Amino acid sequence: MxxxxxxxxxxxxxxxxxxxxxxxxxxxxxxxxxxxxxxxxxxxxxxxxxxxxxxxxxxxxxxxxxxxxxxxxxxxxxxxxxxxxxxxxxxxxVSYDYPPANYTLAKIKDANVGGLISSKFTQLKNVSSPQEFENILMGAKDKETNGNDQVEIQTTSVKIPKTFYGHLSQLAEKHSQDFKESSNALSLGLMQVSSSYLEIANARLDxxxxxxxxxxxxxxxxxxxxxxxxxxxxxxxxxxxxxxxxxxxxxxxxxxxxxxxxxxxxxxxxxxxxxxxxxxxxxxxxxxxxxxxxxxxxxxxxxxxxxxxTALSESLEKIDVADEEDDDDEDHS
CATH class of the missing domain: 1.20.1270 (Substrate Binding Domain Of Dnak; Chain:A; Domain 2)
Known part of the structure; x- marks a missing residue:
């Protein structure tokens, strides 16, 4: 059967x-x-x-x-x-919710690869033993000298702007500084947006x-x-x-x-x-x-x-814009 x-x-x-x-x-x-x-x-x-x-x-x-x-x-x-x-x-x-960051990361990686190749050729010119030659090609020396840098690249603070909310936070913070002198109300609102989105970005990474x-x-x-x-x-x-x-x-x-x-x-x-x-x-x-x-x-x-x-929306509602808008009305009268 x-x-x-x-x-x-x-x-x-x-x-x-x-x-x-x-x-x-x-x-x-x-x-x-x-x-x-x-x-x-x-x-x-x-x-x-x-x-x-x-x-x-x-x-x-x-x-x-x-x-x-x-x-x-x-x-x-x-x-x-x-x-x-x-x-x-x-x-x-990291950038799954903010695709434009992937393009930026790709450019950074390309630049790093170019620098790495150039660095290795420079090191190979001065080799004095087969072991040293192998270490350079395999990256042993890079791991010893650049270990701390590699760890630093992975910190949360660097990752945040690569996220959707992190980029919005960074954008709002930058323009908040721009408006400090001309509009305190808008500067404050942008700073509140930046702070809230920063915490949301951290929550997304968590x-x-x-x-x-x-x-x-x-x-x-x-x-x-x-x-x-x-x-x-x-x-x-x-x-x-x-x-x-x-x-x-x-x-x-x-x-x-x-x-x-x-x-x-x-x-x-x-x-x-x-x-x-x-x-x-x-x-x-x-x-x-x-x-x-x-x-x-x-x-x-x-x-x-x-x-x-929710808290941000309530906070933005409470920002006092009356003084600045009164000044603007007087300028047009």
């Missing part, structure tokens, strides 16, 4: 962009685990397909519960990987940090640990099933054959273990708690925005 999976396992797994996912995982959790994840999942669909196409071997049926759990695990895998990639594309990019440090890090951890574990158990199920079916094809339906009994016991045991771990992975409470991290982070940000803008 031939057997066909009730869902397209290869289409689900092959639809995952492992190259992008590996890069996303490296951003959150650099190290060997992203490669381990990739190695664990990529061969799975191919090996399964090869096994299913094996000739002259009657393929035994897997329990319906097992197959449904597999399908749900693959759907959860797609959800987690797409969330990781979305978060990296958005919340790891939200981004929460999403990346708490949500994305946990998603990556689950992929690196639980998904890999489940996937290895699933591969084992197909491997021992292959052994069982091959043995059955060799010895026939001899129920007393010790080798066949041993293969069957291993097959049943592997399936039970995989079912247990897949059920653990699919517990909805875990995924819902992750969604709550995202929702709470956004809720905190929007609450800050609401409070600051």
């Amino acid at each position: 031939s057997f066909k999976l009730p869902f397209d396992l290869s289409s689900i797994q092959e639809s995952l962009n492992y190259e992008n996912l590996s890069k996303s995982i490296q951003k959150v959790n650099p190290g060997k685990y992203s490669d381990q994840f990739k190695e664990s999942f990529q061969p799975f669909a191919t090996k399964t397909s090869q096994f299913m196409n094996g000739a002259n071997v009657e393929v035994s049926e897997l329990p319906v519960e097992y197959l449904q759990l597999e399908a749900n695990c693959d759907l959860l895998l797609k959800l987690y990987t797409e969330l990781i990639q979305f978060n990296n594309d958005t919340f790891a990019n 939200m981004d940090k929460t999403v990346m440090d708490e949500l994305n890090a946990k998603l990556v951890s689950i992929l690196n640990e639980q998904f890999i574990k489940v996937n290895e158990l699933r591969k084992k199920v197909y491997a021992v099933r292959s052994d069982f079916d091959s043995m059955r094809a060799t010895v026939g339906e001899d129920e007393e054959n010790e080798d066949l009994i041993k293969c069957e016991d291993e097959y049943v045991s592997a399936t039970e273990v995989a079912v247990t771990e897949m059920k653990k992975l699919l517990k909805p409470s875990k995924s819902i708690s992750l969604l709550k991290i995202f929702v709470d982070a956004q809720k905190s940000f929007f609450e800050v925005g609401y409070k600051k803008l």
Whole structure:
């Protein structure tokens, strides 16, 4: 009897962009685990397909519960990987809400690259040993001398103007200074706008940090640990099933054959273990708690925005403009 999976396992797994996912995982959790994840999942669909196409071997049926759990695990895998990639594309990019800042950043990066290349050529002219040559090319000296500068670039104060609210804050503050002498009321209003938007910009950066440090890090951890574990158990199920079916094809339906009994016991045991771990992975409470991290982070940000803008609106209403407008009326009389 031939057997066909009730869902397209290869289409689900092959639809995952492992190259992008590996890069996303490296951003959150650099190290060997992203490669381990990739190695664990990529061969799975191919090996399964090869096994299913094996000739002259009657393929035994897997329990319906097992197959449904597999399908749900693959759907959860797609959800987690797409969330990781979305978060990296958005919340790891400071200027996601203010695209013009990306152009400015690109110009700065280009200038830095040009300066770096020029600097390295200058250093290479004076090398006196192969080790020094290697250190310059690999950036060892740069890391030693420029380490503090690199840390400084990542400070919150530098990031703020790259955000939508941070840029508005900076713009309002600049023009507040311009109007100090000619219009105290407008200068004060702009300064209040600047202060409020500065706090909103900080709140947005806090939200981004929460999403990346708490949500994305946990998603990556689950992929690196639980998904890999489940996937290895699933591969084992197909491997021992292959052994069982091959043995059955060799010895026939001899129920007393010790080798066949041993293969069957291993097959049943592997399936039970995989079912247990897949059920653990699919517990909805875990995924819902992750969604709550995202929702709470956004809720905190929007609450800050609401409070600051409400207070700002009330504060702008209270600015005394009467004296300046009376002076203006007298000038026109």
